[in-house]
Amino acid sequence: MMNSNVQPRWASMVLVFLFLASAFPFMTSLGDVDRVSVPHVLAPEPSHAGTVFDYILYLDSARTGADGDGHLTTVEPEGSDSEEADAADEEGLEFRTDELDASITIHGEWQSSSNRYGIESYIFLRHRGSNSTADYQFSLQIEGDSGATEIGVATQDVEGCPAWQTNCGYSTYPIRLKFDAGISEVVIPAGSRLLLRISADTTCEGGGGGSIPSLPADCSAQVAWGDIDSSTEYSKMEIRTHALETSSISLYRDDSTHRYKEEVSEVYPNDDIEYRKLFLSLDIRSAFGVVDLRRVELSLYNPDAGKDLIPSEHRIIDLDNLASQGRSLVYEFNWTYGSNEDVGYYTLTALIRDQRDHQVTIQRTYSDSSVDHPLTITEHGVRSSMTNSSSDIIHIPPGSFTSFGVRLRHVGDLSLTQTVRVNLISVFGSDWTVSVPADEITLDSAHSSVTREVTMTTPDDLATMPSDQTFRLRFDIYVDDSKVDETWGNWSMQKVDVHAAPVVTLYHDAEFTQPFYNSTRSAEDNQLTNPLPIEAGNTSTIHMRVFNAGYDSDPFKIGQIQKPSWANLEFFDSEAGAELPADDSAIGYSIRELGRFEAIEIRIRIEALSVESNVLIDDLGFTVSNADNLSYESSIGLQLQRTYGMFATVVWDNDGDSSLGNVTGITAGDSSSVAEFRIRATSVRTDDVEIDWNFIRVEDIAANRNGDDDLTQWDFEYLDATMSDPFDFPLTLSSGSSEEFVVRMRPDSLARAGEHIVVLRFEQADDSTREFELQVIVDVAIGMPQVRLIQGTANVEVMSGQAMDYEFEIRNDGNAMVIFEVEVEDIPIGWNVEVSPTYIPLDPSEGQAVSISVATAECTRAGVTEQLKIVAKPTISILGDTTTSYNRSQAYEEILEIKTMSPKGTDGLRCELVNPRAETMIFIGAGLLVLVASVARRGRRPVAPTVVETSAETAVETAVESEVIDFDQIEASISEIEDFEDLDG
Numbered sequence: 001m002m003n004s005n006v007q008p009r010w011a012s013m014v015l016v017f018l019f020l021a022s023a024f025p026f027m028t029s030l031g032d033v034d035r036v037s038v039p040h041v042l043a044p045e046p047s048h049a050g051t052v053f054d055y056i057l058y059l060d061s062a063r064t065g066a067d068g069d070g071h072l073t074t075v076e077p078e079g080s081d082s083e084e085a086d087a088a089d090e091e092g093l094e095f096r097t098d099e100l101d102a103s104i105t106i107h108g109e110w111q112s113s114s115n116r117y118g119i120e121s122y123i124f125l126r127h128r129g130s131n132s133t134a135d136y137q138f139s140l141q142i143e144g145d146s147g148a149t150e151i152g153v154a155t156q157d158v159e160g161c162p163a164w165q166t167n168c169g170y171s172t173y174p175i176r177l178k179f180d181a182g183i184s185e186v187v188i189p190a191g192s193r194l195l196l197r198i199s200a201d202t203t204c205e206g207g208g209g210g211s212i213p214s215l216p217a218d219c220s221a222q223v224a225w226g227d228i229d230s231s232t233e234y235s236k237m238e239i240r241t242h243a244l245e246t247s248s249i250s251l252y253r254d255d256s257t258h259r260y261k262e263e264v265s266e267v268y269p270n271d272d273i274e275y276r277k278l279f280l281s282l283d284i285r286s287a288f289g290v291v292d293l294r295r296v297e298l299s300l301y302n303p304d305a306g307k308d309l310i311p312s313e314h315r316i317i318d319l320d321n322l323a324s325q326g327r328s329l330v331y332e333f334n335w336t337y338g339s340n341e342d343v344g345y346y347t348l349t350a351l352i353r354d355q356r357d358h359q360v361t362i363q364r365t366y367s368d369s370s371v372d373h374p375l376t377i378t379e380h381g382v383r384s385s386m387t388n389s390s391s392d393i394i395h396i397p398p399g400s401f402t403s404f405g406v407r408l409r410h411v412g413d414l415s416l417t418q419t420v421r422v423n424l425i426s427v428f429g430s431d432w433t434v435s436v437p438a439d440e441i442t443l444d445s446a447h448s449s450v451t452r453e454v455t456m457t458t459p460d461d462l463a464t465m466p467s468d469q470t471f472r473l474r475f476d477i478y479v480d481d482s483k484v485d486e487t488w489g490n491w492s493m494q495k496v497d498v499h500a501a502p503v504v505t506l507y508h509d510a511e512f513t514q515p516f517y518n519s520t521r522s523a524e525d526n527q528l529t530n531p532l533p534i535e536a537g538n539t540s541t542i543h544m545r546v547f548n549a550g551y552d553s554d555p556f557k558i559g560q561i562q563k564p565s566w567a568n569l570e571f572f573d574s575e576a577g578a579e580l581p582a583d584d585s586a587i588g589y590s591i592r593e594l595g596r597f598e599a600i601e602i603r604i605r606i607e608a609l610s611v612e613s614n615v616l617i618d619d620l621g622f623t624v625s626n627a628d629n630l631s632y633e634s635s636i637g638l639q640l641q642r643t644y645g646m647f648a649t650v651v652w653d654n655d656g657d658s659s660l661g662n663v664t665g666i667t668a669g670d671s672s673s674v675a676e677f678r679i680r681a682t683s684v685r686t687d688d689v690e691i692d693w694n695f696i697r698v699e700d701i702a703a704n705r706n707g708d709d710d711l712t713q714w715d716f717e718y719l720d721a722t723m724s725d726p727f728d729f730p731l732t733l734s735s736g737s738s739e740e741f742v743v744r745m746r747p748d749s750l751a752r753a754g755e756h757i758v759v760l761r762f763e764q765a766d767d768s769t770r771e772f773e774l775q776v777i778v779d780v781a782i783g784m785p786q787v788r789l790i791q792g793t794a795n796v797e798v799m800s801g802q803a804m805d806y807e808f809e810i811r812n813d814g815n816a817m818v819i820f821e822v823e824v825e826d827i828p829i830g831w832n833v834e835v836s837p838t839y840i841p842l843d844p845s846e847g848q849a850v851s852i853s854v855a856t857a858e859c860t861r862a863g864v865t866e867q868l869k870i871v872a873k874p875t876i877s878i879l880g881d882t883t884t885s886y887n888r889s890q891a892y893e894e895i896l897e898i899k900t901m902s903p904k905g906t907d908g909l910r911c912e913l914v915n916p917r918a919e920t921m922i923f924i925g926a927g928l929l930v931l932v933a934s935v936a937r938r939g940r941r942p943v944a945p946t947v948v949e950t951s952a953e954t955a956v957e958t959a960v961e962s963e964v965i966d967f968d969q970i971e972a973s974i975s976e977i978e979d980f981e982d983l984d985g
Helices: 006-035 905-914 919-934 947-963 967-984
Strands: 054-062 070-073 082-086 094-098 104-108 108-113 116-127 133-144 147-159 171-178 185-188 193-202 219-225 236-241 248-253 275-285 293-302 323-325 329-334 344-354 361-363 376-377 382-386 393-396 401-410 418-424 432-436 442-445 448-456 470-479 482-495 503-507 515-516 532-535 540-548 555-564 567-571 589-594 599-606 619-625 633-643 646-651 663-664 674-681 691-695 714-720 731-733 737-747 754-764 767-780 787-793 802-811 818-825 832-836 839-842 847-855 866-880 882-885 890-902
Touching: 070 432, 116 147, 116 193, 193 219, 193 376, 248 361, 275 344, 293 839, 361 599, 382 470, 382 482, 393 401, 401 418, 401 442, 442 448, 448 767, 503 633, 532 540, 532 599, 567 619, 589 599, 599 633, 633 646, 646 754, 646 767, 663 674, 674 731, 674 767, 731 737, 787 818, 787 866, 802 818, 802 839, 802 890, 818 832, 818 847, 839 847
Parallel strands: 054 219, 070 094, 393 482, 532 633, 663 767
Antiparallel strands: 054 070, 054 236, 082 219, 094 193, 104 185, 104 236, 108 116, 116 171, 116 219, 116 236, 133 147, 133 193, 147 171, 248 275, 275 329, 293 344, 323 329, 344 361, 344 376, 382 401, 401 448, 418 442, 418 470, 432 448, 470 482, 503 515, 503 540, 540 599, 555 589, 555 619, 567 599, 619 633, 646 674, 674 737, 691 731, 691 754, 714 737, 754 767, 787 802, 802 847, 818 839, 818 866, 832 847, 866 882, 866 890
């Protein structure tokens, strides 16, 4: 009989065990909460240099065309071939890395068994020689062009499998490659390879002799690598190094003269746009190549403002866009930062994740260690420029009075008032008179730009000009009477004998009062709303003035004429009335010599021939240059449109903020959002004949059905000029008459954001070859983001503690490119969820697969259904120079249901104790009642043999004290107790 005193002690042990087991999942959950991933914000981090990481070099299948038996790579061999070979062969086995793209330092680990530093490896080995031992030798070498140098060695004895054992399997052996005594680290130069050589000697001989004749002896000393069958592990080598240590990142001004030369360290928030252009260069020196990279992120971050200046499309780099330059992987781009950016310090950072998920932070550094930030947007600043010259050159005539304007612009924080004092720094001879502004110039938000005049009276002899021919001014900047900064204005000075390109202006009228083109203006400013119309078979005249902007008298010429095939050109001296003579090339025209600041007026006669041509609108261009020096020239470029009795133009549209013929801000699919154009069609015939003109439906014109500008689903209305009634076509026009009508356009819901060029066409009713085309622009705005998540993986029961991968497709149903962020919410405690990729740029109607890996917590109750919320959040949309941001309320959500199941056997028993079901709790409660009843009978039972107490009680005490729960031992002890209770009964 069992001693009654034993039961309370046994019960207390069980209660202690249950208490510890119940606490276990709670503690595990806390750990899991710490591991829940949160969105990473790139912010200033320490420099990456000097950091050491743990890398794994896997023994994988040899690459095609590569030397050796296998490949050493950082990429896990999952899915590759399972390979094996005999290391006892004469040549042995060789495994190599690719050529290292950067030098690395391998740091050894101390091995107490050998009292040396070395590298840990784990290799799958198998020796089949019966009653034999295989002696494996391992040699780690640096292989270069001049040969190989050994840096680490190891040996391993492997006993052979008995001859009768038919399933002789592989075992993983820890191989400790030892460095030479006193060596703790080894440098591997760029361009070399790591080489692992494995050979073996055996004590048996092949070809029979086994103890069982039907199973001949095998003396092979085999090595397995790749994705080894029936194993979740791999042959591998662990090294401690930094594969990205020599990588760098730099920021330059985006200027061809400064790129790669002048690293920018200070910019201004309201600078001129040409000075807000930056150029970033990321040089990744990855020793193991691009295959070792998993993700690269960029930021130019100000933690105080919470602002990242890197354009969103460049914050996550597509690894396919890394350009290989020598041994570098380079990513470069330029951009213009916005005006009125927050002042402060911005840290330039590249965050690189590799195949082992190491996070390497590369930051820009200076040789001056006191500077710990790469870019400052400073609050004080003034930009100076000349107002009457686009070339920053001051032309100096001898014995004359000349002047130029200096514009000072507040480029810093406009909330601060600055005063500027101007100082002349250049030294002129005593025969010069130079005057600069003497007053203090105030710059603030109301007067951010001020122009002052600098005057000079020059001598006849310009020999006393500053020796470097540079006009220098220093502008001292004050705030509250304290000097805070200074800036310089430096302009080149050129003497009067320098020639200048002529200034060419085109006019509609012979009185030269209606200019429409000037060679000193930008191409955008010279762009005409409509091409110049010329009636087929007729002539038209435009007028040109050529001005000699140089100080010397020079002859000029007209050349490089580009004209439509259906046009003829003639040039006449307006004053003399004579046609300009042909120049020496016989394809241009000569202009007489023009004195300093002299102009000539020229009449250009254009004849539109009636020859066949499919081109209605064509280019007209030519140059006017110095006949003695062709480098001084002005280019003229415009468009001509041949008409056939009718000309049409836009005279009004419903967007007063854009240029005529361009309507912006139209919302796709909104019936109230329309683009309206009033068209005036005018007859340019000279006879009195009335002609009917058909207006071709917009959707029937081929140009309106092609590519992204497929307008067939748009809604079009054709109204009278008052927009009250439909317009009744055709148009009937007589000589000089006009008619007006309105075209109303309503884009459909699928219209892409951006500009849509709409072609309007008129055809003569009785001759469709006589036609006229007109183009208008409808700019569709970026609509609300529309996204769908489509689950591609079926829901199945998932074992607790196991992982399951789910595939979703995310589709952009909106009308603009949007960068979406996919994340998972409502994650149960203890579960781990990973999303790849996280940020996904999608064009309209484009989709991409998203992988969501879900690992359930251990001992999750069976039959529980958890609902995870998959959220696709639009972050930003980019269209040209326009970036639109979105908030959480515009996200799309999809529910992923996961039903769990419990493990079986011992794991199931442990999980039942750790996280019991209700019925289990009832069972435990009933057991406790039995224990209480047993205590009540205490003293009435005879003493049981002491050995039982010792065996059962000690088993539990030992298990609890050691914190190692042996469930088989507990089950056996419970069985003993039940046996003694049966005896007691």
